Amino acid sequence: MFDVLAVPAHALILALTALLHTPIALTIVLTTILVRLLLLPLGIDQHRAQVRTEQRRASLAERAEQLKKRFHRNPERLKAEVNALHLAEAPALARHTARGCLPVLAQMPVFTALYAAFAAPTVAGTANILLSETFLGVPLGMHLAAATGPQLAVFAAALALAAAICLMSSKALAAGRPAPPRWMKLIHYTPVLSVAFLPLAASVYLVTSMAWTVAQTVALRQWLG
Secondary structure: OOHHHHHHHHHHHHHHHHHOOHHHHHHHHHHHHHHHHHHHHHHHHHHHHHHHHHHHHHHHHHHHHHHHHHHOOOOOOOOOOHHHHHHHHHHHHHHHHHHHHHHHHHHHHHHHHHHHHHHHHOOOOEEEEHHOOOEEOOOOOOOOHHHHOOHHHHHHHHHHHHHHHHHHHHHHHHHOOOOOHHHHHHHHHHHHHHHHOOOOHHHHHHHHHHHHHHHHHHHHHHOOO
């Protein structure tokens, strides 16, 4: 399945490289940006659905707090009223949540295709020539475990950049929301582990896509509220 998805992505990258006469590493960045631009309408729809979900949950919490003040002397009545409130709001919350998930699901095949094109050693039964190119003297097919000497500096820079983007992402997503548990904060840094185990080509794609996601999140919050 991944091989089938990688074929069109692989062809697109090679075509852009020939058209723009750019190094493969730069083509990876440009291809990622191009794909994210094409998927921007889905990102906007996803953001709007998330905003509606947050507004609905905030309204639900406010009404639950009013019920607590009203029935604080009658715990059984309070429990029944709160349960009834949540049952009444559940369908609307489910619709907004589902609408927010649809753009994510629609984008997954594209992201998987790009990832496979940059990570698979073979595409359509032949060697993946993207991985034979170099970036700053490091083969794009190389993993951190195989790096030596100056090559380690390139992977260290990729890891540091991924960690910085994860930190910005965590802050951007947490803006205006209650502080999440510590274990959820750690989840934001899982892409750093991916960079440590992926070939350099896939790491370049991943870091570029992560940076775009942070910029898109901040921009949409500013423009759409």
